[in-house]
Each structure stands twice: as C-alpha cells, then as structure tokens.
Amino acid sequence: MSMRVLKAGLQTTLQGAPFSGHRHLGMPAAGAADCLSLALANVLVGKPGTDIAFEITLTKAIFEIEEPCLIGVVGAAEYIRINGRDHPHHHTLQLNPGDEIQIGPSRPGCRTYLATSTEIGSEGLLGGRSTYMPAGLGGFQGRALQDGDLVAFLSRMSGAILDRTTPPALRPHYSDDHVLRVTPGPEANQPNPGILRDLCATPYAVGARANRMGMALDGAPLASSDSANMPSAAVFPGTIQLPPSGQPYLLGPDAQTTGGYPRIAQVIRADRHLIGQMGSGSRVRFVQTTAERATEIYREKLSLLTSWLGKVDLW
Numbered sequence: 442m443s444m445r446v447l448k449a450g451l452q453t454t455l456q457g458a459p460f461s462g463h464r465h466l467g468m469p470a471a472g473a474a475d476c477l478s479l480a481l482a483n484v485l486v487g488k489p490g491t492d493i494a495f496e497i498t499l500t501k502a503i504f505e506i507e508e509p510c511l512i513g514v515v516g517a518a519e520y521i522r523i524n525g526r527d528h529p530h531h532h533t534l535q536l537n538p539g540d541e542i543q544i545g546p547s548r549p550g551c552r553t554y555l556a557t558s559t560e561i562g563s564e565g566l567l568g569g570r571s572t573y574m575p576a577g578l579g580g581f582q583g584r585a586l587q588d589g590d591l592v593a594f595l596s597r598m599s600g601a602i603l604d605r606t607t608p609p610a611l612r613p614h615y616s617d618d619h620v621l622r623v624t625p626g627p628e629a630n631q632p633n634p635g636i637l638r639d640l641c642a643t644p645y646a647v648g649a650r651a652n653r654m655g656m657a658l659d660g661a662p663l664a665s666s667d668s669a670n671m672p673s674a675a676v677f678p679g680t681i682q683l684p685p686s687g688q689p690y691l692l693g694p695d696a697q698t699t700g701g702y703p704r705i706a707q708v709i710r711a712d713r714h715l716i717g718q719m720g721s722g723s724r725v726r727f728v729q730t731t732a733e734r735a736t737e738i739y740r741e742k743l744s745l746l747t748s749w750l751g752k753v754d755l756w
Contacts, residue, residue, distance in 0.1 A: 442594040442595075443591045444504050444557070446586050448503035449502060450498070450499070451499045453495055453496065454574065455572050457569075457570055458491035459473075460569040468698070469696055469697060471571050472756065473494070473694070473717070474693065474714075474718075475554070476756050478516045478552070478714070479515075484749065485533045486533060486557060486558040488558070493560075494554045496553075498720075503541060504541070504544075505540070505542075508559075508594065509537055510536050510558050513532075513534070516530075516547070516552055517718060519546055520543070521534075523543075524541055532606050533603045533604055533606075547615075551717065552717055561594060561595070562593035564580060564582070565579070611745070611749055616718075617723045618724045619718075620725070620727075620728060622728050623706040623707060624732050624735055626681065626706045629705050631671075636705050638729075640706060641727045645659060648688075649721055651719070652693070653693050654695045655693045657688055657689075662688055663689065672701065674701075676700040677696065679712075680692045680704050681704070682705070683703045683705050709730065711735070713755065714755055
C-alpha cells in the first residue's frame, strides 16, 4: 500500500499541521507553507484540513499509485495529468493501481498540495508529523522526497466514493503579485519612527535567498540604526525583521524561534498562508492595519471558510 515517487521535483515534502506548543524548546512551527490550499485539498478526499499531504514546490513532480485511492490537488500547478490526460484542480479524482499522476510546475505561485484519501505514513514527534528539514525531523525520514522513494499508506480507501468540487468563491487566486496586511512589530519605532510607513510605501520583490525559513526582500533599503543588532527576542512566521542592510527579511513557516534584528512588522494571521505561494521574483506590497482589525479580518475569513471546510484554523 504505497505511492512511488517517479520524479520528486525541486522540493516535495510531507506537510500537515504545524508543531504547536514547543517554541520554548526551540522547535519552529513548520507545517504546510500554504495551510489554506492544504485544507482545501484534504476536504476533497474527506479528510481533516490539517492532515498530512504532499507539498510540491515550484517544479513538476510525478507519482505512481499502487492501490485504488482518491486524490485532491489544490495549488499553483500549471496542470494535473493522470496517465497523460488533463484533469481539473479542486475536484475529487479517482485513481487505480498503476496510474501515473503528473503535477505540473507552479505558474504562477509557488506550491501545490496533493492529498490522498488513504492515510499517508510519516514520522511523528512532539505531537506532529510534518517535515522540518533543517533538523531532519518528521515527514519522510525528515527530508525532501527523492526519485524512487516509496511513501507508505497506512490504510486502504474505505467508505463511499466522494465527488467533491471546491465552491468557486473559495478557490484561492494564485499570483506572483501579493498584498500582505501587517501590524506594527515590537520594534516598529526603534530604527526610526517612520519605518512602518516607509515599509508600506515601498514595493518589494522576493530575492534569491528564499526558502521555507524566510525570504530576503529586494527594494529601496529602509533606514536602519544601531539597534539593528539587539538581544535575541521571539519571532514567528510572518515576522518582518530589519537587518543592518536595510533590506527587510520576511520569516516563513520554518522560521527560527528567536532573532536579533528589529521586528518592525507582523503579517496578520489571515494573510500568512499567502507567504507559502511567494518565491524568488514574486512581488509584494505591505498595507498597515491595526491589531483589532486583524482579528476581525481573521474571524470573517474563518466564517467564510467554515461552510465548506468545517472547523478550520489558519496559521
């Protein structure tokens, strides 16, 4: 009971819910970089939104199924092909033994999620099963999948055959242009009092240094100061730091738990899943909002999603 990896692509990992409650031990959140696309893929196959799925980054990946199962594919993939025939995103798809599934390259966007109706085998620790590659933990041997890997299924397909389609109003729009709403960070006034205004007035592009840990943003440098190197303090996915170079650095899902650069802004929780679709060359603008409005936006988004996804959290 398994799925064979014929072509792993640039970086395909097993990702689901983040690790929770262990930051005091230095354990980052990790988990799916785009939790909304993960949840939408899982619901197509009748699974909870946080279940483990394949996270496919940027380039094409090819798999061969060894037993009947259902799949759901949501994300930035240019195409989905089963035995060479195109199939739609956001639909439950049925596979038979020997079927070959091709997930096309991301255009535009950065990541695609392939969920299966069968339970995917993955290593567990600290109450989670997602892959955290810097420490070689979780997922499939703590690493990205490689050509020839055999990913085990822990259960067989059971129950009624589903036929689900994501409602059009809930389908994310994938793009290389992003707008992220932010609230002031703890050191928003330290480098200079107008730093957040300047951040929101400047267009940025994601530079060559971009991965699940974070991404350097290229654009007009912001004014830095002597506080650019400060005692380490807590950081989270979505934290925007300001190094001495003045080029902001946006932290991703695998971000470390502490950092020593001023935390000038924090991407709001409702928008953080968009970071998972940003890669080198993506463009981004920041828009300031308040903590109170950020809470309202998050509640509004959950209310919209709950009708289809059931109980859902965005991280």
